[in-house]
Amino acid sequence: MADPSAPDVPVIEHEDEATSARNARVGMVLFVLYLALYGGFMGLNVYDPQTMSKPFIAGVNLAICYGLGLIVAALLLAAIYMYLVSGKAEVHK
Numbered sequence: 001m002a003d004p005s006a007p008d009v010p011v012i013e014h015e016d017e018a019t020s021a022r023n024a025r026v027g028m029v030l031f032v033l034y035l036a037l038y039g040g041f042m043g044l045n046v047y048d049p050q051t052m053s054k055p056f057i058a059g060v061n062l063a064i065c066y067g068l069g070l071i072v073a074a075l076l077l078a079a080i081y082m083y084l085v086s087g088k089a090e091v092h093k
Contacts, residue, residue, distance in 0.1 A: 022085075023085045026081060026084050026085060027081060027085075030077045030080065030081050033077065034070075034073060034074060034077055037069075037070060037073055038070060041066050041067070041070060044062075044066070045063070052066070
């Protein structure tokens with residue numbers, strides 16, 4: 001059995017409450033932004049499904065393009081979140 005005091009055991013640093021609260025706020029803002037994008041997608045599907053079936057780019061319908069856009073948006077928002085909470089972004093209080 002490995003010795004828990006060995007140097008290869010990672011040390012877990014806990015962030016303070018202010019940092020946790022800031023990170024939670026940033027996450028919620030980005031979540032609400034994504035929710036609005038997704039709500040637009042669902043709204044189009046429910047209230048105007050014919051629009052979603054029309055060709056949009058290179059013969060691909062709007063539903064596929066919008067769906068892929070949502071995936072890309074999720075990845076971009078995740079990258080933005082990681083940048084903002086990593087401490088590299090300067091945020092003024």
